[in-house]
Amino acid sequence: MHDLNFFRDHLDRFEQMARARGIALDLERFRTLDRERRALITDYEKRRWAQRLAGGKLARGATVVMFGLEEWHRFYPIAKSVDEDFPEQGPSEAALERFLKKVARCNKDSEHRIAELEEQLRQFMLQVPNLPHESVPVGKGPEDNRVVRVWGEPPRFDFPPRPHWEVGERAGILDLPRAAKIAGSRFALYRGAGARLERALANFMLDVHTREHGYTEILPPFLVNTASLTAVGQLPKFAADMFHLEGTDLWLTPTAEVELTNLYRDETLDADSLPIRVCAWTACFRSEAGAAGRETRGITRQHQFQKVELYKFTRPEQSYDELESLVRDAETILQRLGLHYRVVLLCTADMGFAAAKTYDLEVWLPSAGEFKEISSCSNCEAFQARRAGIRFKPKGGKSEFVHTLNGSGLAVGRTWLAVVENYQQADGSILVPEALRPYMGTDRILPEKV
């Protein structure tokens, strides 16, 4: 969410942003709401002042002459506007009482109307996405994203590489039919070395990030409330993409970004503690209601998957350096696993709602002969922090909003399938990447009859 005053003073920039992101923004509606709200507040506060003043006089049992000259000059026009018959001078106790009754009702009405307008204004502001950073390419869609760098090379096969669901089934480590029986489509069931591989990947990622990259591990709740989702920007817009628990205020978390952003919601952090780096392994749940029919084969797109999330709270001036190092931290995992990948800078049209700048990491999938997203790393600047009330206080200065950054480090399920595809062998076995061998206790997954 943007700062209201900043928004009002830079409407042209937001108009430009809307065009770059390819969305509609009804700025005329904003102008109307904003103008009306401020006019009402001004009037209301004048009457409120008069009400407090008169109330105070009455409490002291004043009767006739009790206003200072200047006070009276300010007070009388307000009283007259509320009560036509208000005496021009020397109001009696009865006149004051009548005025107070009228002004109380009048102010109550104003309060309601102002609250209504503020809710409408809030709803409006909640759907304004973040402003892209100046280094973000303006574009119309994924085709305008920019490849920043490519690491490694695709593995060579002397046989046609199979898609991961075939490799997994042949090796007896992935059982999609039974997952469907238990839960339905878009759920996975791992068996034996497959289950262990998923666990090994999560542990490997957490170990690297906590031991080598300075992140503190968090194990948060997997269920989150409406307030937390709203603070991140998942709600109100993306309710349909999540699982909601009937009769409660709880939702299955779509990403640990929700929990980690809300770690410090409505708190003021010590300036010296920044940047704060945390990471979390969680299950993630997405109903993907709008995506039916896409990527139905295999486990690329699931209702439930695991992810190790990286998250940073930083000072504004350091957030873009921290974004670069966040991306490197995520890349380390792919490099250690020996997986060919590329880094893509998303264009304005392809970025998420809260992001000011986003890099995607895309891993090579030999069966498809293309790159597939495995991580998304964003700097949200103060956008989420403002919405979530996360500040820091510089020494001797006013408190400011922190910048928040998040990225996958990495999506475990997609890493699983990338390993399986890239390390598959002609005999149906799967080589275990060097870095995972201590976790797997073997250098090769051998096919097993189920």
Next chain:
RNA sequence: GGAGGAGUGGCCGAGUGGUUGAAGGCGGCGGUCUUGAAAACCGCUUCCCGGUUGCACCGGGACGGGGGUUCGAAUCCCUCCUCCUCCGCCA
């Protein structure tokens, strides 16, 4: 799930209808004193919104959240949330 109790400023803690943003204390900041420090003493110590070029000034709002009663609510009523204690249940 059942029965009780509690939520006040960075922290502790007064305050049960009237200029109370809120006594007192602690902490923090500035000053006096001191060779320096401590102690002592003095002063300061929140955030949001509106009017404004303005962190100046004027005004409004905020005592867990929301609603109500009243001319007026930290104080009375309703409701929700959180925490604590006891009972039940449970990995």
